[in-house]
Amino acid sequence: EVQLVESGGGLVQPGGSLRLSCAASGFTFSSYWMHWVRQAPGKGLVWISRIHIDGSSTNYADSVKGRFTISRDNGKNTVDLQMNSLRAEDTAVYYCARILSGGSRVFDFWGQGTMVTVSS
């Protein structure tokens, strides 16, 4: 059974840091680009970052570039999102999702998400 389980969310003060993790199981992790997508309360989905199957390439949305860093460990089947200099507007549910390398550009499976609240 395919599973993506996010963890690490919580309450953090503005300017603080948080590290999210997504644990994958039930599929060949190293065959998938991994992505983070967030959803602010009552708002829509926003793509924020992705990492290549071997970690050699990363991309970020302009809104998080320079503050967030995505990484992966194919030995542990995990993808992390280090979030620094957090702002109130980063408050959201953060989902990890996968896209098969060389396949269709579709997020074919999502985790259940982890909530990040940035507030003093």
Place this chain on the structure above:
Amino acid sequence: QSALTQPASVSGSPGQSITISCTGTSSDVGGFDYVSWYQQHPGNAPKVIISDVSKRPSGVSNRFSASKSGNTASLTISGLQPEDEADYYCSSYTSSSTPYVFGTGTKVTVL
């Protein structure tokens, strides 16, 4: 990269058909056959219901169909059922530095 434009809400009675539009540009929807659609019930993660403009993943009801014309993609739900009440998002691969963009989302209400 701006979000793709969807109507905020669409409603219909059980058994009816509704269509949700998703408008982008030639740099995203119009430029690639990589439009996908996601259904999200409250409190749940999104679930893919359409990939590659019009392909239905295994297990997705054939009441969901989709197409694309120019810079606009469309999702049609036929034979509307109460369980179809949810938020729907389109997404497209893009040629910009932000490789993926989502739509603004559409709340579907079954009257």
